[in-house]
Amino acid sequence: MTNIDTVERLVSEMTPAELVEFRRWFAQFDASAWDREIEADAAAGRLDELAERALAAHSVGHTTKL
Structure with missing residues (x-):
């Protein structure tokens, strides 16, 4: 039995x-x-x-206010 099997069994019994x-x-x-x-x-x-791509998009107006 793997750890995942054990966790699944334990969770199902909660x-x-x-x-x-x-x-x-x-x-x-x-x-x-x-x-x-x-x-x-x-x-x-x-x-x-x-981050660079986002800042570049923002600098040319390709963003919207939230």
Whole structure:
């Protein structure tokens, strides 16, 4: 049995209250992982080209106010 299989089994056996708590925990866990990934990409320069393209589009008026 893989870890995924184990997690799937455990989640399927949770009570509704446990699912609420698990969803809350996982949302925070996932957001933190995403933040770390974005920070690593930014530090490594992997977002530089996207930022440059966005700034160039903005400078010629190809953006709209939110």
